[in-house]
Amino acid sequence: MATETQEIDYTLNNPDTLTKYKTAAQISEKVLAEVSKLCVPGEKIVDICEKGDKLLEEEIAKVYRGKKINKGFSHPTTVSPSSYVTPYTPLKSDEAEAAVEIKEGEPIKIQLGAQVDGFGSIVCDTILAAAEPKEVIEGRDADLILATHYANELLLRLMVPPGLLASGTDEEKAKAAAAKAPSQAKITDLLQKVVKSYDCNLVESTTSWLFGRNEIEDKKKIVLAPSEGSKGEGVPEVGEVWGVEMGVSLGSGKVKQFDNRTTLHRRTTTTYALKRPSSRKILSEVQKKFGTFPFSLRQLEDERDAKTGVVECVRGGVFRQYEVVGDKDAAPVARLLTTVAITKNGLTKIGAPPALDVSKYKTENKITDEEILKILEQPLARNTGNKKNKKKKKTTKEGGAEEKESE
Structure with a gap:
């Protein structure tokens, strides 16, 4: 006799699965916004992590009340300083690390996530710590943030299966669908062109993973700028949920393991x-x-x-x-992590860092590569007629398409 677990469809074909992913994502995004407000110069990182976890627990407790559904963390609150690449979460009992404070102007990476019934959403954003918010951000800080933003937007578009959003005649659609997905070497090459436009580099071995139920590192992965011996496996397909990561450095992008305790x-x-x-x-x-x-x-x-x-x-x-890893040159690093679902209508950002207002970032650098600009103009999903939450995307003078669609 089949068990209850075997009878349940946990794929995206079951609307409940996507609902649970979205519920977890809403919690993650809400807490990310609150934790971002806490990341000001002089605040201790361990205190921020503890407050973030408390907020996650409070929000998780509000959903699916009274139902026998497992729910909780998909990732604890982590707050990574300037040159740190991996999520960082110090301990109160380690005196030196418990004293680490956020410094003025450094890029802070905040990562956290919730899960409902094993369906987890993880988000990561990079903010520039400041005692007072700046109206305009210039120079190398602007280069880092814009490079990360546009590289992330390009990667998301490269993950849309070939031909999925094709228009035209049946013959044209079939031809588009028959095209091969870009290799991971090609993806890395295109992304390097984006970040090089801003005099930055991809962080070595930045990895996006296929998500599954109770699994954030499933059988497929995309590895950018892979180190020796590492490589990606598989391509994104309809019906999958991915955690898409982007890492960019103002230095060489090479990484090294830090001496910090693994927590x-x-x-x-x-x-x-x-x-x-x-x-x-x-x-x-x-x-x-x-x-x-x-x-x-x-x-x-x-x-x-x-x-x-x-x-x-x-x-x-x-x-x-998870060892603590950082930039080999101690250069500032920015990271983003977005949880996405690939459906027959395209790619949906389930849980994502807040949309970037690119008009606040001023730099003389810009993207000029026509192939990249053309890809950035492409939509992530087809317009299904729901105009309520959709706005047109615009092309920015920094040299890329700013995506304005919100799910």
């Missing part, structure tokens, strides 16, 4: 006979609270015990640790 982990599917009581204790706590989604050691009941118990969990392969 971000996630449970794997590996089983191992843990010997230490502290290890078994935190494994049980993680399974109950976070499942297979990432968590911070500071989210566990006893932070000091967690630092001890996690060692055996990592050694036995029960936990995967």
Whole structure:
């Protein structure tokens, strides 16, 4: 007899799946906006992370009340300073790191996410920390933000399956659909042209992942500017949800591992006979609270015990640790992460950082490559007749198309 789990369709063919993704995304976007307000010079990063997690918990508690649906974090609140590439979440019990404060003018990467019934949405935005908001941002700060924005918009368009939005005769549509999706080498080449226009570089091995139920690193991935030995696998297809990441550096884009303690982990599917009581204790706590989604050691009941118990969990392969990685040249880095769904009507940003007002960023640099400008003019999805939330996109004088569609 088939079990209940086998009977449920967890693909995007089931409208409930997309609803759960969107519910998680709405929470993620709302909390991201609130955490962004907290990121001002002089504030301690660990305090911001804790406040962000509390906000996530409060918002998650408001949805699907009274229903037996698993819900929680898909990613804890992380706040990464200027040259940090990976999500950063310090501990209160590490005195030196607990004292780390946000500095004036540095690009701060905020990443967090919620999940409903195992369907997670993760978002990341980069903001320039300032005691007082600036009306106009110029120079290298503007270059970094614009390069990241346009590279991200280009990557999203390159992920739309060939021919999906084609118009014209049946023959023209069939020809467009028969075209091959761009290789990951081609994608990297085009994106490098975008960021080079602003005298920036892609961050080495920036990776976008296929999402699944209870899984944020599924069987497909796109790796940009891959390091030696790393490569992407597969191409985006209709019916899939992806976490699309963009990383840009004002330096070479090469990365190195920092000396910071690893505090971000996630449970794997590996089983191992843990010997230490502290290890078994935190494994049980993680399974109950976070499942297979990432968590911070500071989210566990006893932070000091967690630092001890996690060692055996990592050694036995029960936990995967996310090392703290940053720019090799200590150059400023910007990152974006968008959760997208690919449907028969195109690509939808389910959960995304807020739309960038490009008019606030002034620089002498701009995109001039005609191939890139042409791709940036393309829509992400076809107009299905719902005009309520759609506006026309405009071409900016910085040299790209600013997407104004909102779902």
